[in-house]
Amino acid sequence: MVKWIGFRMLRTAIAVWAIASVVFLLSRQDTARAEQLALPDATDLSGYAVGTPVARQAAREAVRQRLGLNLPLFYISRAAGKWYWNGLQNQYHHWLRRAVQGDFGQSFRTSQPVTEALLAALPYSLPLTGTALLLAAGAALAMGQRLAARPRWQQPVRTILAALQALPLFVVALILLLAFANPEMLAWFPAYGLTQSVDVELSVWSRTSTYLMHMALPVIALALTALPELALQLDAALTEELRTDYATTARAKGLAEGVVIRRHALRNALLPTLTQLAELLPALVGGAVVVEVVFALPGMGRLLTEAAAARDYPVLVGGVLLAGTARLLALLLADLLYFWADPRIRWPS
Structure with missing residues (x-):
């Protein structure tokens, strides 16, 4: 191994x-x-x-x-x-x-070291994409099992998920912004100003709560756009697995439907979802560009967008290197999870 x-x-x-x-x-x-x-x-x-x-x-x-x-x-x-x-x-x-050695040169625009610029953007982009991925995966896992256990809810929920999947990310982000960060509607969350709020001399708790409030809507926007694909795939895979002979045998032994799903069908149904998770990471990184522009977050997406517009190549090369590393490591992680999910797969010698 x-x-x-x-x-x-x-x-x-x-x-x-x-x-x-x-x-x-x-x-x-x-x-x-x-x-x-x-x-x-x-x-x-x-x-x-x-x-x-x-x-x-x-x-x-x-x-x-x-x-x-x-x-x-x-x-x-x-x-x-x-x-x-x-x-x-x-x-x-x-x-x-x-x-x-970790030195990617200096920005053509600002003369700032590229490594410093990337490290300054990561505290915004990394929690944004990572939390969105975890929320989408957790929600899809729970939703897929519930829908498989209650078939009568499958059709209406699938319709809602398909409609959500058809919406572009910027539309979802704007809807959340207008609905929950708008004084005319519900001003529950701030719309922008994260950098100004973090720079103010506040207590650790105040800075943390301010950071979470600013990041809530961007994370939800990314998670909502990633959820339909994961949930629909897992639901279809679980439905197919529950029709197999081993699932029928488990029911004949007196196991409840929920137990059959968790102990027998779920691991087999997770295999295509694991591949989707690896493919979802670069999509979330690309989506972070849109979300960071809509919510004025100084993250990686916004940094690379500005660098591309100004043809600031050292920043672009550093960003591509970082994004490519994350993408390929995600594929490696998906391979490792395959061995965990399916014991029939053997480690190559």
Whole structure:
């Protein structure tokens, strides 16, 4: 088992490295934007450089040297129809060496270290997506078992879930915002202002309660959009499992329907749901972009959206690397849960 887990972790690390490398190499095809963002003092409001041509060229060269753009892009390059070996003094090697140490460079826009920007956004995005995933999975598990035990409720609940699944995430978020954070309706939750509220000198309990109040509606919005797919799949799988011979035999032995579901049918029905959970994580990360914009949360989604709009490539590469790592680790976790859910599956030798 340890050897298999180590092999999967190695494959995961190689896949993440490949994804981040491709994004990095593609991002370095637009160096002019990096120079413009890194020269805020040398440009006017229209984006055109000011000063003498010599001063502009000197400032541009200084920026290129600071950002490492004066070096070749990769280990090999092609010029005048010939291939050249550039050695280790190239942009990719320097980036890879720093990335292994947890340094993803500096933002072109703010000159802030990318690692600091990502770590500042994680306290908002990680609880948001993690809590939404746990709530959706727990609600789907409870709902699936209830619907399987009470077939007469299946059709109306399935209709409601299908209608909820048809709603886009931004519509669900706006409905919650207008219904529960609106003085004209129910002003139970704040609509925005989390960063201002957290920065105020308050007690630990006050800061915690403020944080939870601001995060409640975003978490509910994400959980509601993830719930229908999980619940409908689990309900269908449980219904199918309860028609099998082993479920009929369990009933013939006098076991109640709830016991048959929990002890016999649930584990087999969970197998496709576990795969769905692994696929759901990147969807929640993508949904966090919408939710963080609607509720003005300074999380990963909003950070990457602003970086993409400004073509701030170091932040984008760091975000892609982090999201890719989470995605591949989720797939590894789903494989491990498969072995737990189905004892018939054996660990590879």
